[in-house]
Amino acid sequence: MLKYMKYEIKGTYRFMLAIILTVIGASTGLQVYGNKIFVADSYVGPNPTGILFLAIMGFLIFGAFISALFYIIGSFRKELYEDRGYLTFSLPLTGKQILGSKTLIALMWAALLIIISLVYNFILAIALHGGVVFSELFEAIRYLFRFKVDNVIITIILASIFSGITTLLLIYFSIALSRVTIKNKKIGGMWFIIFLVLNSIISFLTLMAVEAFPFYLDLSNFNIIRASELTNYMGYNMGLIMSTGSSTGMIITSDKNIVLNIGSALFSIITAIGIFFGTSYLIERKIDL
Amino acid sequence: MYDVDNIVEIKNLTKSYGRKLALDNLNLNIKKGKVVGILGPNGSGKTTLIKILVGILRQTKGEVLINGYKPGVQTKSIVSYLPDRNFLYEWMKVEDAIEMYKDFYADFDEKKCDDLLQFMRLERDMKVNSLSKGMKEKLNLTLVLSRKAKLYILDEPIAGVDPVARDQILDAIINNYEENSSMIITTHLVRYMEKIFDEVAFISDGKIILEGNAEKLREDKFMQIDDLYKEIFG
Numbered sequence: 307m308l309k310y311m312k313y314e315i316k317g318t319y320r321f322m323l324a325i326i327l328t329v330i331g332a333s334t335g336l337q338v339y340g341n342k343i344f345v346a347d348s349y350v351g352p353n354p355t356g357i358l359f360l361a362i363m364g365f366l367i368f369g370a371f372i373s374a375l376f377y378i379i380g381s382f383r384k385e386l387y388e389d390r391g392y393l394t395f396s397l398p399l400t401g402k403q404i405l406g407s408k409t410l411i412a413l414m415w416a417a418l419l420i421i422i423s424l425v426y427n428f429i430l431a432i433a434l435h436g437g438v439v440f441s442e443l444f445e446a447i448r449y450l451f452r453f454k455v456d457n458v459i460i461t462i463i464l465a466s467i468f469s470g471i472t473t474l475l476l477i478y479f480s481i482a483l484s485r486v487t488i489k490n491k492k493i494g495g496m497w498f499i500i501f502l503v504l505n506s507i508i509s510f511l512t513l514m515a516v517e518a519f520p521f522y523l524d525l526s527n528f529n530i531i532r533a534s535e536l537t538n539y540m541g542y543n544m545g546l547i548m549s550t551g552s553s554t555g556m557i558i559t560s561d562k563n564i565v566l567n568i569g570s571a572l573f574s575i576i577t578a579i580g581i582f583f584g585t586s587y588l589i590e591r592k593i594d595l
Numbered sequence: 596m597y598d599v600d601n602i603v604e605i606k607n608l609t610k611s612y613g614r615k616l617a618l619d620n621l622n623l624n625i626k627k628g629k630v631v632g633i634l635g636p637n638g639s640g641k642t643t644l645i646k647i648l649v650g651i652l653r654q655t656k657g658e659v660l661i662n663g664y665k666p667g668v669q670t671k672s673i674v675s676y677l678p679d680r681n682f683l684y685e686w687m688k689v690e691d692a693i694e695m696y697k698d699f700y701a702d703f704d705e706k707k708c709d710d711l712l713q714f715m716r717l718e719r720d721m722k723v724n725s726l727s728k729g730m731k732e733k734l735n736l737t738l739v740l741s742r743k744a745k746l747y748i749l750d751e752p753i754a755g756v757d758p759v760a761r762d763q764i765l766d767a768i769i770n771n772y773e774e775n776s777s778m779i780i781t782t783h784l785v786r787y788m789e790k791i792f793d794e795v796a797f798i799s800d801g802k803i804i805l806e807g808n809a810e811k812l813r814e815d816k817f818m819q820i821d822d823l824y825k826e827i828f829g
Contacts, residue, residue: 309698317686392682395651397699398672489612590667595651 307403314411318381322415325374329423332366335359337430367423374419378412382478383497386485391595401590405478405582412474413467461525461564465556472574475581476508477501482588489594508577512570516555519569526563536565597663602627602746602777603648608657610643610801617643619801620657625777630791632809633781634820635798636828641781642679644798645750648779649676662745672700675744679751681731683723689734690719696738708741711767729760736764740771747778753787761787789820797827 339359385391385404394404480501488496520533536557555567597604603625610618618640625631635641646652647659650666661670683692689712696703712719715733726734736752752768753761769791772778782788789795789809796806805812805827809820816823 312698313684313691313695316691317684320686389678389680389682390684392651392678392680393684396649396671396674396676396678396682398668399699400668592653593651594653595646 307399307407310397310399310403310407311411314407318377318411318415321377322374322419325370326419326422328370329367329419330426332363332370333423333427334430335363336367337427337434339363371419374415378415378474379477379481382408383481386481386589386593395589395593395595401586401588402583404589405586408478409471409474413471416470457525457564458558461556461558468574468578472578472581475578475585476504479581479585479588480504482585482593486588486592512555512573515569515573516567519567521568522557522565523568524563524565530568531565597660598624599663600626602662603779604658604660606658608644608647608659609655610647610652611655616801618647618654621801621803623796623803623806625779625794627777628775629793630772630778630780632785632788632792632795632820633779633798634783634785634795634824636783639798640801641798642750643801645748645779645781648748649674673745675739675742675747677735677739677749677752679754681735683735685724687723688719689717689721689723692723692734692738693719696741700742702743704741704743707771708737711737711741711771714767715763729756732756733760733764736767740767743773743776745776747772747776749778749780751781753782753784765791785824786821792820795820797824799828
């Protein structure tokens, strides 16, 4: 699997490097110009050309992220629809190894793109607004790494990563299913409709799981709470309710308690594993090149 | 029951695309150590058969065994496959393709690969994308023949290449074929390839309509395999 990942990286790094450089370039443009429209902390405002410049930079960053997403999706799709699949699927690899490699490399690029963009923008903001004093810059970096990472942040990051992996796997599954069921290669966009339908079904079933198994787990002390007792248990501190995708059923209170609906959590994990094995099965046993 | 003398056993193999039958109850056994030509015109089912053997296409009915195993990861490690198209990744240089074969196939012989590269006049730093059709075909064949595989499967190795490249490819196949291995070659260009074959199988509408030892067929029919091909399909 590691060997295959090596060739995945070799085949994608040029494009992803260009994406990262585009984001860095556009972020620099945004921040440097953005900095100029403030004079002595008062807002001067951009001229029409400036507005156009800011818009272009913004679109460049947005476009770069979207391009990266479609590139990652396209890299999987090409294996099923283009001649390169003859090489990939004649290698002595299982479907799980091919899918696992593609998913891990996609996650690696996504993580790298997001981390580099955030860290670069943070450092640039400090450098521009705080004056380019290197001692301050290093202090800022030290501050960044000392930033208190509490349970809530870790939970949100883990939930987002899990949600990202599930979505990516569901996209891969939709592409594979579309390839297996619709032999006409010209109807290539069908995977997106399959994805939307499956995503809706999974979201609906996740909500059903919350209702079917109305028990919550307090992640701070591992107490199990009935749904009917939830309001009393949490008092009036229900601050933020995570209700997106696979994180449905997670409740984070303003005093940083996290409770997780056991039914939906189990359902989400089983679904993600099921999608992985389902996609592996399709690409190993059902794809006809 | 699997016969250990056979590298390939095909029983009642059927592949249908909707109502169209690409393979129709096809039966064929290939003995170890033989070079077998699967001969037939375009659309006769040659490539469909090959793809099922390699494990990139699923049969509708029937059974296929390669060295006693159903096509899968196990058989992919002992089969060296040349598809009828350029299958290397577009971003690759010749060097990358060689590295990939080295990484994935324990039977890859780099020394043999270097000899073949020299014979084919290919350089390691050439980009796959910038090669002509003939050069790509030569590179693909170089990679496939550089393995010491139990079974080589070559799908139309000389289709669409110029006469000079064709002769080079034929020489490469003859000179680099492993004695103890088996080879399946599909082609409709019989004249250029018939000297290579130990056995031939004529395929039409997804069925084997004639098969046998190439030399014996020549003697029995008083004609070359190429003439026999023309008589059958002409």
